[in-house]
Amino acid sequence: MNSIQKNRLKDQAFKYWGICCTCMGLALLIIFIGDILIDGIQRIDWGFITSLPSRKPEKSGIYTALMGSIWILFFTTIIAFPIGVAAGIYLEEYGKKNKLAGILEINISNLAGVPSIIYGLLGLEVFVRIMNLGASVLAGSLTLSLLILPIVIVATRESIKAVPSSIKDASYALGASKWQTIWYQILPASSGGILTGVILALSRAVGETAPLIVVGALAYVPFAPESPMDEFSVLPIQIFNWISRPQHGFIENAAAAIIILLFITFMMNGIAVYFRNKWQSKWK
Amino acid sequence: MKKLICILSLALTLGACGGKKNKEGSSKNATTLSGTIKVDGSSTVFPVTEAVAEEFRAIQPDVKVTIGVSGTGGGFKKFSRGETNISNASRPIKDKEKAACKENNITYLELEVAYDGLAVLVHPENDWVANFTVEDLKKIWEPAAQGKIMKWNQIRPEWPNEELHLFGPGVASGTYDYFTEAIVGKSGSSRGDFTASEDDHVLVQGIAGDKFSLGFFGLAYYSENKDKLRLIGVHNGEEVVKPTLETVSNGTYRPLSRPLFIYVNSTSIASPEVVEFVDFYIENAGELSKDVGYIPLPSENYANQKENFKTFVESNK
Numbered sequence: 001m002n003s004i005q006k007n008r009l010k011d012q013a014f015k016y017w018g019i020c021c022t023c024m025g026l027a028l029l030i031i032f033i034g035d036i037l038i039d040g041i042q043r044i045d046w047g048f049i050t051s052l053p054s055r056k057p058e059k060s061g062i063y064t065a066l067m068g069s070i071w072i073l074f075f076t077t078i079i080a081f082p083i084g085v086a087a088g089i090y091l092e093e094y095g096k097k098n099k100l101a102g103i104l105e106i107n108i109s110n111l112a113g114v115p116s117i118i119y120g121l122l123g124l125e126v127f128v129r130i131m132n133l134g135a136s137v138l139a140g141s142l143t144l145s146l147l148i149l150p151i152v153i154v155a156t157r158e159s160i161k162a163v164p165s166s167i168k169d170a171s172y173a174l175g176a177s178k179w180q181t182i183w184y185q186i187l188p189a190s191s192g193g194i195l196t197g198v199i200l201a202l203s204r205a206v207g208e209t210a211p212l213i214v215v216g217a218l219a220y221v222p223f224a225p226e227s228p229m230d231e232f233s234v235l236p237i238q239i240f241n242w243i244s245r246p247q248h249g250f251i252e253n254a255a256a257a258i259i260i261l262l263f264i265t266f267m268m269n270g271i272a273v274y275f276r277n278k279w280q281s282k283w284k
Numbered sequence: 285m286k287k288l289i290c291i292l293s294l295a296l297t298l299g300a301c302g303g304k305k306n307k308e309g310s311s312k313n314a315t316t317l318s319g320t321i322k323v324d325g326s327s328t329v330f331p332v333t334e335a336v337a338e339e340f341r342a343i344q345p346d347v348k349v350t351i352g353v354s355g356t357g358g359g360f361k362k363f364s365r366g367e368t369n370i371s372n373a374s375r376p377i378k379d380k381e382k383a384a385c386k387e388n389n390i391t392y393l394e395l396e397v398a399y400d401g402l403a404v405l406v407h408p409e410n411d412w413v414a415n416f417t418v419e420d421l422k423k424i425w426e427p428a429a430q431g432k433i434m435k436w437n438q439i440r441p442e443w444p445n446e447e448l449h450l451f452g453p454g455v456a457s458g459t460y461d462y463f464t465e466a467i468v469g470k471s472g473s474s475r476g477d478f479t480a481s482e483d484d485h486v487l488v489q490g491i492a493g494d495k496f497s498l499g500f501f502g503l504a505y506y507s508e509n510k511d512k513l514r515l516i517g518v519h520n521g522e523e524v525v526k527p528t529l530e531t532v533s534n535g536t537y538r539p540l541s542r543p544l545f546i547y548v549n550s551t552s553i554a555s556p557e558v559v560e561f562v563d564f565y566i567e568n569a570g571e572l573s574k575d576v577g578y579i580p581l582p583s584e585n586y587a588n589q590k591e592n593f594k595t596f597v598e599s600n601k
Contacts, residue, residue: 055335
């Protein structure tokens with residue numbers, strides 16, 4: 001066997017190993033989703049989505065938890081999106097590349113790795129107690145916004161960096177100011193990437209349990225929130241609550257609620273992929 | 285932006301639907317109350333309070349009862365700050381928590397609402413164990429047993445010379461606290477080399493899949509898995525008793541049954557909806573606790589609780 005053949009063999013071996021690894025991840029996902037689907041799919045109907053929690057598993061529903069999740073998602077979006085994008089633009093376009101910027105950059109990356117329960121403790125002290133917002137939708141959304149801000153900022157910076165400098169130069173050459181360049185050229189060009197990052201961050205937020213439990217999200221609320229100051233529950237807490245019940249019916253309910261939560265995240269990821277593709281085809 | 289508007293309008297329309305739903309049927313009741321009742325505390329007591337809140341909604345649809353699950357300790361923390369009206373507790377209030385309440389001028393009433401039994405279980409093919417004494421269980425579970433009591437015949441010599449596999453709830457759970465308190469004598473003190481899980485379903489699977497297993501957890505989990513497990517009676521000093529509805533309720537299943545409590549803040553008595561809710565709670569806790577897998581108190585106890593609550597309301601008016 002000469003060295004060329006040997007290298008080819010290695011090549012092939014690595015290829016199959018790679019395929020193996022990919023398949024393992026996929027297989028796990030399929031087993032997991034299959035298991036959940038078998039347990040929960042027959043439980044999902046309109047009544048399940050529109051009923052309140054109940055002691056009888058077959059009468060229980062996720063209405064208040066689903067509404068809570070939607071409210072939380074909505075407010076987290078309107079808080080984290082503008083702040084995160086603005087911070088990203090500042091760091092990329094206005095901020096000077098000095099030592100301070102370096103420190104900021106490292107800290108933002110570090111923040112992305114802080115365990116989510118720490119954000120919960122911060123939210124409890126700052127938003128719930130000091131700002132006196134109580135265990136409200138607003139306090140929960142602010143906490144989750146903090147949690148996803150680093151991801152939004154990093155995504156924004158990366159997408160702005162990816163805008164070809166020729167576009168910027170052309171804009172300046174035509175006499176546009178910095179603000180005009182950012183608003184009319186850079187932001188539209190990077191919007192696909194920014195939106196992708198924001199949506200991926202939000203789909204992480206929608207699955208968070210720990211920080212919201214710490215902030216004081218409830219396990220039983222008989223009403224959907226009607227204002228940002230109302231108390232709330234969210235889907236992951238409802239799922240957690242059902243899983244810890246002895247009656248088998250609640251396990252089915254939990255599986256059904258997991259399917260709905262998975263559906264929401266899949267949808268959001270789908271939207272993110274759509275934006276990315278649209279953006280890529282436009283700027284290639 | 286379009287997507288934002290989309291989500292916003294969706295949230296608003298769905299929110300509006302909920303609003304309508306709440307207001308339906310409110311005119312049916314003559315003495316319609318409204319307001320919010322905040323309950324927090326033990327996740328063990330949660331199913332009972334949830335069931336009561338659910339039924340209460342049928343007669344007082346405008347009263348909003350919210351229930352959190354911060355745990356007994358977490359619940360008392362909020363209760364002592366005056367943040368909640370009622371606290372769920374799977375153990376009596378501790379001296380430290382009493383002091384915190386006193387500091388904030390909070391007085392309260394303790395009410396027993398149901399019992400929970402702890403079941404001791406083995407694999408169905410285990411035919412050598414007829415019963416356990418508290419001493420047996422202590423020998424197995426005390427901290428000194430770690431690494432030493434590893435075989436069945438070390439507990440009683442007539443039992444087989446086979447490895448002993450232990451299963452129990454996680455150390456953060458109230459069930460674990462109660463078991464160690466009742467068996468070892470000190471809450472939270474036991475051997476560490478057992479399979480612990482916060483999810484009792486895992487314990488059921490573990491015991492059901494291992495012939496030489498032994499474990500304990502709440503009776504409700506046994507009731508749901510009777511065919512997979514064998515329930516072992518515990519000697520209460522006079523006789524061997526298996527936990528059942530009767531033996532837990534009449535107190536003969538000792539020492540592994542415990543009362544579940546709610547604590548009511550005295551200042552909340554000023555709100556008629558809280559008084560009505562607690563009355564309703566005491567009246568229906570027996571029936572509803574059975575529904576969620578717990579055991580009702582004897583009916584005279586509920587009558588006593590009701591009397592206590594009445595006096596409490598009178599004296600705090």
